[in-house]
Amino acid sequence: MTAWDRDPAARGDVVVDEVRMTYVSEGRTTVAIENASGTVRKGRFVSIIGPSGCGKSTLLDIVAGLTRPTSGQVRIGGESVTSPRRDFPMVFQDDSTLHWRTVLDNVALGLEIAGVPKAERRARARDILGVVGLRGFEHHRPRQLSGGMRQRVAIARALVMEPAMLLMDEPFGALDQQTRTLVGIELLRIWEETRTSVLFVTHDIREAVTLSDEVWVMSRRPSTILDVVHVDLPRPRDTDVLRSAQFEGYVGVLWDLIQAEVASAMREQERAAS
Amino acid sequence: MSVLDLGGIRMSIRPALGRMPAWATRVVVVAALLTAWHLAVAGGLVSSLTVPAPLDCLRRLPGILGTAAFWSDAARSLRTTVEAFAAAAAIGVLAGALLTRLPVVARILEPYIVGAYAVPVVVFYPTFLVVFGLGTAPIVLTAFLMAVVPVLMTTMVALSELRPTHRKLARSLACTRWQAFRSILLPSALPLLLPGLKLGFVYAMAATVGVEFIVADAGLGFRIGELYRNFETVDMYVHILAMIAVAAGFNSLFNLLERVIRKDLA
Numbered sequence: 001m002t003a004w005d006r007d008p009a010a011r012g013d014v015v016v017d018e019v020r021m022t023y024v025s026e027g028r029t030t031v032a033i034e035n036a037s038g039t040v041r042k043g044r045f046v047s048i049i050g051p052s053g054c055g056k057s058t059l060l061d062i063v064a065g066l067t068r069p070t071s072g073q074v075r076i077g078g079e080s081v082t083s084p085r086r087d088f089p090m091v092f093q094d095d096s097t098l099h100w101r102t103v104l105d106n107v108a109l110g111l112e113i114a115g116v117p118k119a120e121r122r123a124r125a126r127d128i129l130g131v132v133g134l135r136g137f138e139h140h141r142p143r144q145l146s147g148g149m150r151q152r153v154a155i156a157r158a159l160v161m162e163p164a165m166l167l168m169d170e171p172f173g174a175l176d177q178q179t180r181t182l183v184g185i186e187l188l189r190i191w192e193e194t195r196t197s198v199l200f201v202t203h204d205i206r207e208a209v210t211l212s213d214e215v216w217v218m219s220r221r222p223s224t225i226l227d228v229v230h231v232d233l234p235r236p237r238d239t240d241v242l243r244s245a246q247f248e249g250y251v252g253v254l255w256d257l258i259q260a261e262v263a264s265a266m267r268e269q270e271r272a273a274s
Numbered sequence: 275m276s277v278l279d280l281g282g283i284r285m286s287i288r289p290a291l292g293r294m295p296a297w298a299t300r301v302v303v304v305a306a307l308l309t310a311w312h313l314a315v316a317g318g319l320v321s322s323l324t325v326p327a328p329l330d331c332l333r334r335l336p337g338i339l340g341t342a343a344f345w346s347d348a349a350r351s352l353r354t355t356v357e358a359f360a361a362a363a364a365i366g367v368l369a370g371a372l373l374t375r376l377p378v379v380a381r382i383l384e385p386y387i388v389g390a391y392a393v394p395v396v397v398f399y400p401t402f403l404v405v406f407g408l409g410t411a412p413i414v415l416t417a418f419l420m421a422v423v424p425v426l427m428t429t430m431v432a433l434s435e436l437r438p439t440h441r442k443l444a445r446s447l448a449c450t451r452w453q454a455f456r457s458i459l460l461p462s463a464l465p466l467l468l469p470g471l472k473l474g475f476v477y478a479m480a481a482t483v484g485v486e487f488i489v490a491d492a493g494l495g496f497r498i499g500e501l502y503r504n505f506e507t508v509d510m511y512v513h514i515l516a517m518i519a520v521a522a523g524f525n526s527l528f529n530l531l532e533r534v535i536r537k538d539l540a
Contacts, residue, residue: 066445084446113448
């Protein structure tokens with residue numbers, strides 16, 4: 001064992017350590033996350049899948065420092081994450097572009113907040129727009145762009161922060177199926193170019209297999225991480241890879257893991273509704 | 275046949291309107307209204323004792339604009355309006371922001387705030403006159419009460435319409451409170467906030483002139499009322515036209531400001 005393996009946080013890995021999250025509402029305690037542990041190794045793409053309402057997004061908020069866990073902690077480089085960090089930018093499900101700013105100034109927003117001088121932040125934003133394939137749209141307003149393009153602006157706004165880890169909360173959830181697939185493939189290309197650590201929440205199994213090195217499967221509430229599936233598909237993941245039997249094999253494995261959880265989560269919701 | 279004739283007219287007018295720039299169409303509309311006014315008086319449809327001819331008003335205009343009384347009346351009305359509006363803008367926006375942060379209080383007060391919209395505040399003017407005397411104070415207070423309600427309500431709507439994702443974005447970028455307000459929350463609220471302020475100004479001006487009309491010792495509203503009681507119809511109409519010009523001018527000024535402030539309209 002090397003020193004790095006013993007202390008993964010030392011080299012920019014993000015360690016989720018026994019995170020537990022409970023809510024108290026109207027005198028009743030709800031356990032949202034029973035126990036979640038795992039490590040996103042530097043430069044890896046990790047997805048979290050699970051039935052809806054299982055606390056995937058809550059876990060992501062905890063990693064982002066937006067929500068404090070009831071117990072446990074998230075660490076990077078030996079440092080505990082207790083408040084939002086600019087090097088952990090987030091891409092949201094809903095459109096989060098600012099309609100009164102140009103695409104370029106949208107992308108530069110985080111740098112502006114961080115106090116980076118105008119010329120430098122514009123230059124960096126321009127470079128990143130090239131990476132996400134939006135060169136030539138610098139002076140457009142978000143409403144002149146399609147939903148898929150706006151999500152790429154949000155991805156660029158996060159990437160320009162040179163993130164230690166990129167957090168994505170169902171970023172394609174509000175897009176139609178075809179757009180979703182195309183923007184997913186675009187993200188695959190961007191990620192293979194940048195190799196940033198990513199923690200990606202989705203409920204789409206195929207999306208998770210397409211993008212990820214590792215998929216964490218979460219159980220229904222009270223949630224735990226049921227299993228971690230390593231997706232050893234070759235990169236770059238071209239059409240051949242994405243149509244291979246091996247790809248379908250991973251989809252099958254994940255579906256088997258998640259099926260029982262989704263079914264019982266659905267039964268629970270139906271019971272609660274009746 | 276009339277139906278066919280109408281069709282023919284529509285056919286010929288539509289392309290003409292479409293080709294004309296919008297401002298030219300507006301000039302035509304004003305000219306048409308003035309012509310209609312002139313014809314109505316000249317044709318004896320209305321007595322020139324009640325409504326003077328537009329040309330008589332035009333002839334009288336330089337004379338009235340040359341008097342110190344006109345300008346001091348205009349200045350008085352304007353100062354009253356601006357004072358009432360400034361107070362309504364400051365207190366309306368602050369109270370709106372406060373109530374948005376205190377949803378429990380807002381829920382309790384909601385029927386009163388909504389009800390305040392329906393109250394003709396003018397009925398309190400006699401009370402204010404008794405308490406504050408015949409000066410600008412009771413007028414400012416009445417105009418303020420009229421103007422503060424739309425400002426308060428649109429502020430609350432504007433702030434409650436802020437997208438949760440924008441708030442989360444501000445937090446995830448580790449914005450300070452000021453940065454979040456300045457760069458994300460304020461610009462996002464402006465499209466609703468600015469029309470609320472504009473409405474507040476219109477209410478303040480309408481209330482000022484209206485209340486001056488009842489009891490006051492100066493101001494455009496007071497002057498119009500006085501001219502009315504003295505049967506000086508031409509002078510009265512000149513003041514009314516001046517009043518309309520001032521109101522329209524301020525509205526244009528606000529629209530211009532809105533374009534400067536709201537970068538998304540550029």
